[in-house]
Amino acid sequence: MATRTDAPTRREQILKEAARLFAERGFHGVGVDEIGAAVGISGPGLYRHFPGKDAMLAELLVGISDSLLTGAKRRLAEADGATGSGADAGGPGAVLDSLIEGHIDFALDDRPLITLHDRELDRLRDADRKMVRQLQRQYVELWVGVLREVYPALAEPAARSAVHSVFGLLNSTPHLGRPGSLPGRAVTASLLHRMARGAFAAVGEA
Amino acid sequence: MATRTDAPTRREQILKEAARLFAERGFHGVGVDEIGAAVGISGPGLYRHFPGKDAMLAELLVGISDSLLTGAKRRLAEADGATGSGADAGGPGAVLDSLIEGHIDFALDDRPLITLHDRELDRLRDADRKMVRQLQRQYVELWVGVLREVYPALAEPAARSAVHSVFGLLNSTPHLGRPGSLPGRAVTASLLHRMARGAFAAVGEA
């Protein structure tokens, strides 16, 4: 796949600005005119790119969930391949670290999307909501499986609760102040990573 | 103060139902007619109790923030008194445990309010929003102070980030399934408590 250096298409501009606005003021709190103005066109011009306001939210939420799940699957496969072929410092702990790292990257780089992800799900039409819910569930179950490999004594319901709670922890990035006031991306990522591991350890090594 | 055994007043009914509805569908997603219907009166009847829809949200959010801060101050005072008078198993660690316990109680018992608390803040008028923000900031700083007593090596910005992140963890209760599907309140509370302590330890004992 080519790393895209192209200018973003108009459609992508719209999605990005819509995500920001939805995250800031809520889906119902943003008008189509505002979304249009954010990309330099006005109101109804959006309907050349999307069938409606709902469709923008749907594409955003499905995209987020799918991207998270796809990334996690890729990391899982990479780690399994590594541990299978060579005797490096891998193992289930490394896979868990990789999942955490991926989620943190997402939470730090796409804050508006992380905000929308657990906030505006109920505004979707039934079909879209079911799809997003299914992707989210797969993502959670993937984490639960890896977590229980690291801590085999952990029962499944507890593992699931722990995963949801750590998502809450990692998704707290929007509350950590604007990107400028952060002590640096790497520092924040490391802090979140250690806290997530600590939280898991506290419930897994009971 | 008398522990209230009275039937809830109409005003309290309205606030409770409004909180539930706002949490479910967002502030802009709920009409005044629905709030009225939820308490058995209809639409404009609400204006005998509140000057407007905004005022309901404002009272809810200020109430939450104030209640959290007041409870935390009380716990801090109680713990300080205990450690000051006798040589029991207290100390800053016990204070931190008490803060965590209080926050968990709130997150488990008032899920709609916890949801609103970090979701609809921007819908407030400037004055109200400033007040809520100030209460929230005091609450955070109180936690930061206690946390840095437990882990003196922890720098202040890191401590503040850690507190926000643990709030994210504790406030994940709305995602843990409906109250019925939980493995029992005490079990969930214990799990959250251990995870919070583990997360703090992981960043404090670096």
Next chain:
DNA sequence: CAGGGCGGTTAGCGGTCGTTAACCTGAGGG
């Protein structure tokens, strides 16, 4: 150089929302 369609524009429609106005009723006190 004609023409078609992509990507815009403005005007406006229908519905919904928060709020106000005007009216009503039943209980309590002088």
Next chain:
DNA sequence: CCCTCAGGTTAACGACCGCTAACCGCCCTG
């Protein structure tokens, strides 16, 4: 016995919102 007033009701207004209709210019192609 009347008056007041708290706590409702319905009707309606004005604003806003999502979306459609109708129109238009530019670029690309045959």
